[in-house]
Amino acid sequence: MITIWGRANSVNVQKVLWGCEELNLPFDRIDAGMQYGRNNESGYLAMNPTGRVPTVVDGDFVLWESNSILRYLAMQYAPHNALYPSDPKTRASADRWLDWSLSTLQPAERPVFWGYVRTPAAERNAAQLAAAASETEKLWRVIDTHLKDRDYLEGNAFTLADIVIGAYARRWFGITELVRPALPDLERWYIGVTQRAGFQRHVAPALS
Ligand SMILES: N[C@@H](CCC(=O)N[C@@H](CS)C(=O)NCC(=O)O)C(=O)O
DSSP, rough: OOEEEEEOOOOHHHHHHHHOOOOOOOOEOOSSGGOOOOOOOOOOOOTTTOOOOOOETTTTTTESSSSHHEEEEEHHHHHTTTTSOOHHHHHHHHHHHHHHIIIIHHHHHHHHHHHHHHSSSGGGHHHHHHHHHHHHHHHHHHHHHHHHOOSSTTTTTTOOHHHHHHHHHHHHHHTTTOOOOOHHHHHHHHHHHTOOOOOOOOHHSSSO
């Protein structure tokens, strides 16, 4: 049985939970991080010296970094599954979205999410939030353009790229105070990913 350490409202944990659902992998989840603590205890730090969530334990194998975990689970438990394509060009193309999501999208969208969802309205800095939202919007425009004439981010099937970008899209579309431009191809794709059981179970719940 796979054990996933991490609170259920963490986007990086949600990606892994959604991935398990796509792969039909049973797992146990243990709350850790923020109000649950545990991630700064020595036992946890021995597994994951970064003190961040998620961490996955699979027998005697321990792994942290959400996108690496997703790749591992797909390779280990469904090597021929389209989720992580075996064709090198399609795989590399999917991988670049995983890399881009952590290097570029998350740093841009984090202040927007924290500002609107985890900061009381009276304490928000409106100018900073507007600037952060505008930077994030530019990135969603990149994806909107990429999705023109495509059902999925890469190849002809749903892949890990759709999971990682879909998890952040849930935050972009879920913040009611945001004024979003019409991005029709992004919206069409997003409606598609919201239909998946793993999204509905682990990513759709209220932002917190
Ligand atoms: N790049 C890491 C980021 C991990 C990360 O920053 N996780 C956040 C939650 S999304 C965290 O641990 N926050 C501290 C906490 O929950 O206490 C990953 O993708 O796994």
